[in-house]
Amino acid sequence: MKLLKKLIFPLAIFIGLGIFLIIIFPAVTRPGNNLFLVIFGLMILSLLLEKLTSKLEYPYLLRDDFLFPAELSFYLTLKHTVSDWALICPKVNLFDLFYVKYRDQKRFWKYISKINRKHVDFLLCDPKTAKPLLGIELDDKSHERSDRKVRDELVDNVFSAANLPLARIPVKHSYSTSELESLLRQHIASNMDNTPNQAVTIENENTPPHCPKCGSKMVLRKAKTGSNQGEQFWGCPDYPRCRGIIKIE
Numbered sequence: 001m002k003l004l005k006k007l008i009f010p011l012a013i014f015i016g017l018g019i020f021l022i023i024i025f026p027a028v029t030r031p032g033n034n035l036f037l038v039i040f041g042l043m044i045l046s047l048l049l050e051k052l053t054s055k056l057e058y059p060y061l062l063r064d065d066f067l068f069p070a071e072l073s074f075y076l077t078l079k080h081t082v083s084d085w086a087l088i089c090p091k092v093n094l095f096d097l098f099y100v101k102y103r104d105q106k107r108f109w110k111y112i113s114k115i116n117r118k119h120v121d122f123l124l125c126d127p128k129t130a131k132p133l134l135g136i137e138l139d140d141k142s143h144e145r146s147d148r149k150v151r152d153e154l155v156d157n158v159f160s161a162a163n164l165p166l167a168r169i170p171v172k173h174s175y176s177t178s179e180l181e182s183l184l185r186q187h188i189a190s191n192m193d194n195t196p197n198q199a200v201t202i203e204n205e206n207t208p209p210h211c212p213k214c215g216s217k218m219v220l221r222k223a224k225t226g227s228n229q230g231e232q233f234w235g236c237p238d239y240p241r242c243r244g245i246i247k248i249e
């Protein structure tokens, strides 16, 4: 039906123009007299007209509930609490935050589809580098539902696998900023001890080592800029999503 609707308009123009030409210039449309050229010209013209007159639809409206009242209230407290030591990003899609280490399409999309369209309520990042520091989930009564529990468990495990801490904070009418700050800092500090050292030095440059961050087999690269320009190093094949490097002495 949609295809028919799309076709009717250019077809009507096509026929209309054809009749117009036959009436006005009968000599041109006589067989053997550049007939193919005329048909071709008409087709191009009708397609152009169709493109010019067709309107693309954008059925989008701005949502009034970008942040729910409980989220907004928490956000305002959070803003006051972290002031300038962290950047607050609300509603971050897990797809923008994490990636899948597998390279074959089937496994890649299998695991991406588990996290795509799932959001973490707030993400705290380093204000200078935008490096993610901590995820925050605001837990209201809906988190007691069985479907939410399954979703929450998945999100917890994803954060844990990617070594990013996640704080679950129960929804309240008001929050103590000092308590909140110490809780957030505690979560971030506890994770600092688990972060693997990114710059490792090895002596053997013949066998590719595994990335200290993600475990992928590394590839030999040459520094293009900076003080080490021209020097070789082991880089992660998933760069820039993973910036794990190993220096070669």
Ligand SMILES: [Zn+2]
Residues within 6 Å of the ligand: 211, 212, 213, 214, 215, 216, 236, 237, 238, 242, 243, 244
């Ligand atoms: Zn890596």
